[in-house]
Amino acid sequence: MTQPSNYTLLLLAAALTSPAQNILYNQDRDKLAKDTLEAARQIASAPLSAAEIRNLATIEQNQIQSAIEWYRITMRSNIQSFRTWRDAQNSINFIAAEIDEREAGLQVAPRVAATAAGLTSRRENLKTQINNLVKAGELAKANAAKTASATTPSSELKIIGERVGQFEELLAFARKVAAGIPANPADSNQAAAGIREDIATTLTSVEKAVKDIQKGIQEVGELATTIETIVSSWEKIRVDPASLAPSPDKIALELLQREAEFIKNLTALRVRRHFEVAETIKLIRRFQAEFQRNRFSTADLDSEITADLSSLAGSASFRGALEQRLRTLLLAAHISARQSGDQTMNDIRESIEFRRYEVSRQSVYNSAYEVALSAAAERLAAYYASGIKPTQVAQLVYQLGTAFTLPYIAVTK
Amino acid sequence: MNPLQRITAIPALALCALISTGCDKDALAFASRTAKLLEDYRGQLTNEISAAEDYYRRYAAVETDSAQKRASGLQAVALLETADKWSIDYIQQVKDTARVREQLLDAATTHFDETQKRWLNEIDQSRIYLDRIEKLQAGKEKAEALAKLLESLAQKRSLATEAKEIGKFIEATKEELDKKICENIAGTLKQTDLPADRKAALEQLSKDRKCPAQNS
Numbered sequence: 001m002t003q004p005s006n007y008t009l010l011l012l013a014a015a016l017t018s019p020a021q022n023i024l025y026n027q028d029r030d031k032l033a034k035d036t037l038e039a040a041r042q043i044a045s046a047p048l049s050a051a052e053i054r055n056l057a058t059i060e061q062n063q064i065q066s067a068i069e070w071y072r073i074t075m076r077s078n079i080q081s082f083r084t085w086r087d088a089q090n091s092i093n094f095i096a097a098e099i100d101e102r103e104a105g106l107q108v109a110p111r112v113a114a115t116a117a118g119l120t121s122r123r124e125n126l127k128t129q130i131n132n133l134v135k136a137g138e139l140a141k142a143n144a145a146k147t148a149s150a151t152t153p154s155s156e157l158k159i160i161g162e163r164v165g166q167f168e169e170l171l172a173f174a175r176k177v178a179a180g181i182p183a184n185p186a187d188s189n190q191a192a193a194g195i196r197e198d199i200a201t202t203l204t205s206v207e208k209a210v211k212d213i214q215k216g217i218q219e220v221g222e223l224a225t226t227i228e229t230i231v232s233s234w235e236k237i238r239v240d241p242a243s244l245a246p247s248p249d250k251i252a253l254e255l256l257q258r259e260a261e262f263i264k265n266l267t268a269l270r271v272r273r274h275f276e277v278a279e280t281i282k283l284i285r286r287f288q289a290e291f292q293r294n295r296f297s298t299a300d301l302d303s304e305i306t307a308d309l310s311s312l313a314g315s316a317s318f319r320g321a322l323e324q325r326l327r328t329l330l331l332a333a334h335i336s337a338r339q340s341g342d343q344t345m346n347d348i349r350e351s352i353e354f355r356r357y358e359v360s361r362q363s364v365y366n367s368a369y370e371v372a373l374s375a376a377a378e379r380l381a382a383y384y385a386s387g388i389k390p391t392q393v394a395q396l397v398y399q400l401g402t403a404f405t406l407p408y409i410a411v412t413k
Numbered sequence: 414m415n416p417l418q419r420i421t422a423i424p425a426l427a428l429c430a431l432i433s434t435g436c437d438k439d440a441l442a443f444a445s446r447t448a449k450l451l452e453d454y455r456g457q458l459t460n461e462i463s464a465a466e467d468y469y470r471r472y473a474a475v476e477t478d479s480a481q482k483r484a485s486g487l488q489a490v491a492l493l494e495t496a497d498k499w500s501i502d503y504i505q506q507v508k509d510t511a512r513v514r515e516q517l518l519d520a521a522t523t524h525f526d527e528t529q530k531r532w533l534n535e536i537d538q539s540r541i542y543l544d545r546i547e548k549l550q551a552g553k554e555k556a557e558a559l560a561k562l563l564e565s566l567a568q569k570r571s572l573a574t575e576a577k578e579i580g581k582f583i584e585a586t587k588e589e590l591d592k593k594i595c596e597n598i599a600g601t602l603k604q605t606d607l608p609a610d611r612k613a614a615l616e617q618l619s620k621d622r623k624c625p626a627q628n629s
Binding site: 054355369 | 439440446447450461462480483485546548549556559563572579585586
C-alpha cells in the first residue's frame with residue numbers, strides 16, 4: 001500500500017471494479033445535482049395540500065358568513081310575518097317541522113350520511129388496524145437495529161498508521177541512546193563527536209521520513225474513505241427511486257390516521273349539531289307551552305297581534321296576560337333567530353370537512369412522492385459530491401514524492 | 414519527488430479518467446427514473462389542481478348565486494319592514510300621507526342604488542370569491558423546475574464534453590501539485606544549513622516552475 005504504483009493501482013481498481021460510475025469529481029455535475037436537491041426540497045417544503053387546506057379555511061369562513069347573513073334575513077322575515085297569533089304559531093310550527101324532517105335524515109348530504117353506529121364501528125376497526133401497523137413498525141425497527149456494521153478498508157489503514165506511531169516512539173528511544181554513546185578511548189574526542197553527530201543526523205532524516213510516511217498513509221486513508229463514499233453513493237443510486245418512498249405500511253398507517261382524524265372531526269360536528277338542535281327543540285317546546293298558557297280563542301288566534309297587545313296595554317289589571325303574550329312573542333323571536341339554520345351551517349362544515357379529508361388523504365400520496373423525490377435528489381447530490389477531487393490527487397502524488405524521494409535524498413546525500 | 418513516479422502517476426490518473434469516461438451510466442439511469450417518478454407526481458398534481466379548481470369554481474358560482482338571492486331577500490324584508498314602519502308613522506301622523514309619492518321616490522332611489530351596485534358588479538361576480546383563493550400553480554411550477562434539472566442530470570454528455578471535463582480535472586490536479594511543490598521548495602530554501610549548490614538548484618527549479626516569489 002505504500003508504493004506509488006499501488007496508489008495508482010488503487011485508483012485503477014476503483015475505476016475498473018465500478019464500471020458504471022465516474023470516480024472523478026465534476027464540479028458542474030455537482031452544482032447541478034445540488035440545485036436539483038434544492039428544487040426537490042422546495043417541493044416538499046411547500047406542499048400543494050397546505051395551500052388547499054388554507055383555501056378551504058377561506059371558503060369555510062365565506063360560506064359560514066353567507067349562511068349567517070341568510071339567518072339574519074330569515075329572522076327579520078319571520079318577525080315581519082308575525083301578524084296574527086296564528087301566524088306566529090305557524091311560523092314556529094314550520095321550523096319545528098323542518099327540524100323533524102331533517103332529523104329524519106331526509107335532507108342530509110348523501111356523502112356524509114354515515115350513521116353514528118357506522119362511525120363507531122369504523123373507528124373501532126381503525127384502532128385495531130393502527131395497533132397492528134404500529135406493532136409491525138416496531139418489529140421492523142428492532143430487526144434493523146440488529147444489523148452489524150462491516151469493517152472498512154479505512155479502519156485497516158488506521159491500524160497501519162498506529163503502528164507507524166509506535167515506530168516513532170522507537171526512534172525517540174534510539175535518539176536518547178545515541179545521545180548517551182560513551183566516547184571510545186581509541187577514538188579522538190573529535191571523532192566520537194562526529195559519530196554522534198552522524199547518528200543524530202541519520203535519526204533526524206529517518207524521523208522526517210517516518211513523518212512523511214505517516215502523512216502519506218493519512219492521505220491514502222482519506223482517499224480510501226473517499227472511494228468508500230463513492231462506492232456507497234454509487235450503490236445508493238443503483239436502486240429504483242420509487243423504492244425510496246415510505247413503505248406501503250407507513251402510507252397505510254398515515255391514511256388510517258387521516259381517516260381517524262376525519263371521523264373524529266365529523267363526530268365532533270355531529271355532536272355539536274345534536275346539542276344545537278336539542279336546544280332549539282327545547283325552545284320550541286317552551287314556546288308551545290307558553291302559547292297554550294295564553295288560552296287563545298279561535299277569534300284571538302286570528303286577531304292582529306298589535307291590536308291584541310294594545311287592548312291589554314290599556315289596563316294594569318291585564319299586566320299578567322300582557323307579560324304572558326310578550327314571553328310567547330319573545331320566545332318566537334328567539335326561535336326565529338336560531339331557526340333551523342343549524343342544519344345549513346352543519347352541512348357547510350361537514351361538506352368542508354369531507355373535502356379537507358380528501359385533500360389530506362391526497363397529501364399522503366403526494367408526500368410519498370415528495371419523500372422519494374427528495375431522497376433520490378439527495379442520493380444524486382451525494383453521488384456527484386463524492387468524486388475524487390483534484391486537490392486529493394495532487395496531495396497524494398505530492399506525498400508519494402516527499403515520503404519516498406526527499407527523505408531518501410536527505411539520508412543518502 | 415521521484416520524476417519516474419511523477420511520470421507514472423499522472424498518466425495513470427488520466428487512464429483512470431478514461432476508464433471512467435462515460436461511466437455515469439447508473440447515475441444517468443437513476444436521474445432518468447427519478448424524472449419518470451416526478452412525471453407521475455406532476456400528473457397527480459395536475460389532477461389534484463384541476464379537481465381543486467373545479468371545486469373553487471363551483472363554490473364561487475354557488476356563492477355568487479347565494480349573494481344575489483340574499484340581496485333579493487334583504488330587499489324583500491326591508492320592504493316589509495318599511496311598510497310596517499310607515500303604517501305606524503301614518504297612524505301616529507309622524508308621516509304625511511299626502512307626501513307618499515315623495516317618500517316612495519326616496520325608497521325607490523335607495524333600491525335603485527343597491528340594484529345598480531349589483532348590475533355593475535355582475536360582469537363576473539364569482540371573481541370576488543375566486544380572488545380570495547390562493548393560487549395552486551406554484552407547486553406545479555416548482556415541480557416543473559425540478560423536472561428541467563433532472564432532465565439535465567439524466568442527459569448523457571458527449572464524448573467531447575467528457576474529454577474536456579477530464580482535461581480540466583487533470584489541469585486542476587497539475588495546478589494543485591505545482592502549488593504544493595512550490596511550497597516545498599520555498600520551505601526547503603528557508604533552511605539555513607542548505608548547501609550552496611543545492612540552494613542554487615532549488616532556486617532554478619522554482620524559477621522554472623514559475624513559483625510565486627516568497628518573502629524571505
